[in-house]
Amino acid sequence: MAHQHKYDANGKQLCCTLEEKIHHKTDKQTGCCTTHNDHDHSDDDGHDHSGTDQTTLQMFTPAIISFTLLLIAIGFDNFFPQTWFTGWVRIAWYIIAYTPVGFPVLKEAFESIGKGEIFSEFLLMCIATIGAFAIGEYPEGVAVMLFYAIGEIFQTLAVQRAKSNIKLLLDQRPDEATVLINGNATIKKASEITIGEIIQLKSGEKLALDGKLLTDNATFNTSALTGESKPDTKLKGEAVLAGMINLNTIAQVEVTTAYTDSKLSKILEMVQEATAKKAPTELFIRKFAKIYTPIVVFLAIAICVLPILFVDNYVFRDWLYRALVFLVISCPCALVISIPLGYFGGIGAASKNGILFKGSSFLDIMASIQVVVMDKTGTLTKGVFKVQKVVAVDISEADLVKFTSALETKSTHPVGTAIIEYAKGTEKNATVTDVEEIAGHGLKGKVDGNEILAGNVKLMKKFNISYDVEIDNTPFTIIVIAINQKYAGYFLIADEIKDDAKQAIESLHRVSIKTVMLSGDKQAVVDAVAKELNIDLAHGDLLPEHKVEKVQELKQQNLKIAFVGDGVNDAPVVALADAGIAMGGLGSDATIETADIVIQNDQPYKIFTAINIGKKTKQIVWQNIGLAFTVKAIVLVLGAGGLATMWEAVFADVGVALLAILNAVRIQRMKF
Numbered sequence: 001m002a003h004q005h006k007y008d009a010n011g012k013q014l015c016c017t018l019e020e021k022i023h024h025k026t027d028k029q030t031g032c033c034t035t036h037n038d039h040d041h042s043d044d045d046g047h048d049h050s051g052t053d054q055t056t057l058q059m060f061t062p063a064i065i066s067f068t069l070l071l072i073a074i075g076f077d078n079f080f081p082q083t084w085f086t087g088w089v090r091i092a093w094y095i096i097a098y099t100p101v102g103f104p105v106l107k108e109a110f111e112s113i114g115k116g117e118i119f120s121e122f123l124l125m126c127i128a129t130i131g132a133f134a135i136g137e138y139p140e141g142v143a144v145m146l147f148y149a150i151g152e153i154f155q156t157l158a159v160q161r162a163k164s165n166i167k168l169l170l171d172q173r174p175d176e177a178t179v180l181i182n183g184n185a186t187i188k189k190a191s192e193i194t195i196g197e198i199i200q201l202k203s204g205e206k207l208a209l210d211g212k213l214l215t216d217n218a219t220f221n222t223s224a225l226t227g228e229s230k231p232d233t234k235l236k237g238e239a240v241l242a243g244m245i246n247l248n249t250i251a252q253v254e255v256t257t258a259y260t261d262s263k264l265s266k267i268l269e270m271v272q273e274a275t276a277k278k279a280p281t282e283l284f285i286r287k288f289a290k291i292y293t294p295i296v297v298f299l300a301i302a303i304c305v306l307p308i309l310f311v312d313n314y315v316f317r318d319w320l321y322r323a324l325v326f327l328v329i330s331c332p333c334a335l336v337i338s339i340p341l342g343y344f345g346g347i348g349a350a351s352k353n354g355i356l357f358k359g360s361s362f363l364d365i366m367a368s369i370q371v372v373v374m375d376k377t378g379t380l381t382k383g384v385f386k387v388q389k390v391v392a393v394d395i396s397e398a399d400l401v402k403f404t405s406a407l408e409t410k411s412t413h414p415v416g417t418a419i420i421e422y423a424k425g426t427e428k429n430a431t432v433t434d435v436e437e438i439a440g441h442g443l444k445g446k447v448d449g450n451e452i453l454a455g456n457v458k459l460m461k462k463f464n465i466s467y468d469v470e471i472d473n474t475p476f477t478i479i480v481i482a483i484n485q486k487y488a489g490y491f492l493i494a495d496e497i498k499d500d501a502k503q504a505i506e507s508l509h510r511v512s513i514k515t516v517m518l519s520g521d522k523q524a525v526v527d528a529v530a531k532e533l534n535i536d537l538a539h540g541d542l543l544p545e546h547k548v549e550k551v552q553e554l555k556q557q558n559l560k561i562a563f564v565g566d567g568v569n570d571a572p573v574v575a576l577a578d579a580g581i582a583m584g585g586l587g588s589d590a591t592i593e594t595a596d597i598v599i600q601n602d603q604p605y606k607i608f609t610a611i612n613i614g615k616k617t618k619q620i621v622w623q624n625i626g627l628a629f630t631v632k633a634i635v636l637v638l639g640a641g642g643l644a645t646m647w648e649a650v651f652a653d654v655g656v657a658l659l660a661i662l663n664a665v666r667i668q669r670m671k672f
Helices: 018-023 052-078 087-114 121-134 138-171 263-276 280-309 316-330 333-352 361-367 397-408 414-423 457-462 469-473 501-510 523-533 544-555 568-576 589-594 605-640 646-669
Strands: 003-005 034-036 176-181 184-189 198-201 211-213 217-221 232-235 251-255 355-357 371-375 381-392 432-438 442-447 450-455 477-483 486-497 514-518 537-539 561-565 579-583 597-599
Touching (some): 052 138, 087 121, 087 138, 121 138, 121 280, 121 316, 138 646, 316 646, 333 361, 333 605, 355 361, 355 605, 361 605, 371 544, 381 414, 397 432, 397 442, 397 477, 414 477, 450 457, 486 523, 501 514, 501 523, 501 605, 514 523, 561 568, 568 579, 597 605, 605 646
Parallel strands (some): 371 514, 371 561, 514 537, 579 597
Antiparallel strands (some): 003 034, 176 198, 211 251, 217 232, 355 597, 381 486, 432 442, 442 450, 477 486
16 A cells, blocks of 8 residues: 655656556545555556456455454454463554554555645544554454455555556557558557558557558448447548557558547547546545544544543543544545545546546536537538439439539539449449539539539529429529430438437437537528427527627526537637537547547437436435435444444444445446
8 A cells, every 4th residue: 555656856746647547556635646665555566467366366465364363363352262362462463463454554644744644544544543452442453454454455446447448548559560661561669650651450450540541441440439349441541540450451551640649649648637637526525635634633632532521430541432433433535535436437437438528527517517509510410411312304313323423523522522422433434525613503514425514503594494493492402403405303412410310319308408509501401400300499600700609698598508519610619618529530639629528439429428427427426425424424423422333433434435436336337
């Protein structure tokens, strides 16, 4: 248990990197790293961490020794009396039983006093147990320290479990990669690979840096980044990210981002920062413990000394025992251990579900969200134009698709790309000539000798071509086609709604959360999407500054607001909201940097999951606070009145702490 803190040149305590936090024990009061000595119970023992069972056994060894010696002593005292087990022999036996679990705590207490932290939980335990020895209650003195040590071990194990999801993320970042230099494969450190170099990725290998795929196609396991186990197939030129695992053939990737700037590196930084940003409840409990502990010490002194003034048959030993019981009961272990662990568990559960909270404070905020405001494109829709419908008039649909897609090969507009993708290569055998782009209208050209017009209704009006007037009432993008000056049909193109968007909105409504959609798209398109998803309120034709105004209007109503977006223009609104949520898979770096919460797989349903995790975390934290205060209050009164012994005190302290830890760990087992 004993450790030393790290300090900078100015004497300020240093906090550690994420890797150090994973492999080193942190100080419970500060969350900062410690350097261990040979007696530590942590897993930083220089051994291979695959030997988890051996490390756990080492952690429990001092407690096992103390427990064995204590049981033997109690047997000699009560069941198998020995003539030699008296006097100094008996005292020495109990001191030896006390030492394995007591010495590290005594050392912690002295170190804390040396740093000016006089009233720590370590001091309380030392006073109580040494006092028990002073009045001859040796078994109880050993038992109190033994159970306290066991509680500390369970706390360490619980923290290790909470960190396991983060450690898995660390394992996704390879230290080395195979780079092709002049056609030769060379292994280089990932941190030394520069932008533009080509990584060769074998089947089963993890990608070390972000890049774009040079191979025609490759399938990747993206679970480290998204929390989704479903394989994702990428095509040539598409972005691939560090941490993805190549599942099939050898793939080549051109590096586009430096090692330290990769999305996985940023994710790790976010998680590291999250452990340092405390929730208001957590900060309150820490401040409370600093005030509460000295008050308890002075109350214990008062319980011991003041009765001499008004109790006729005052016996110092009896009142000292009551004061020691009071001290053990009042130790704030259950609060200072279980509450941070509850928040850490919430962050771990979220990361397991592909959601990154940048601080435990945002778990509290998400638990109280009343309105979720969402961008449309890239948040509720896929952000990719696709042909939804083709209507052919006096021509076969196949010919309409062929002629139109052939003409659109001469355009770079996203709408043209959607038609080309829909055509699936049927335009390759067509001859395209005399192509003219008419700004704001569309394209004109010849395909296999036929004059083709492809564009909006303004293009048809420009050439006096009659078309179906119903097209004017359609909110979505329509590409109208004319062949040889005659209307031939149209393509309806729209941004596709994400598969789980409707489920996300329904889930939010189920917990009485209002939904609002803000978009720069046409109001008619926004209304159509809002109607399909049953969104409460929708505003279209908005510029970035208009989105900010709409969110400010909601904030003036004293509502807790979460905003979800993915584009660069969403960054100001993300920063303004109580909880800014970024879609991290397709989202811009600016929005991800500004956001408080990042959804790694771009699924809208994860918004509800994030709120649910926040609610469950807050619920567990307050359960622990209620349990600790209720039990302690009852046993404190009994202890001061002489009705509770040291054994009840042990339950009120260590027993409640263990129950609170087990309750806090529960969130990591929940399915969201």
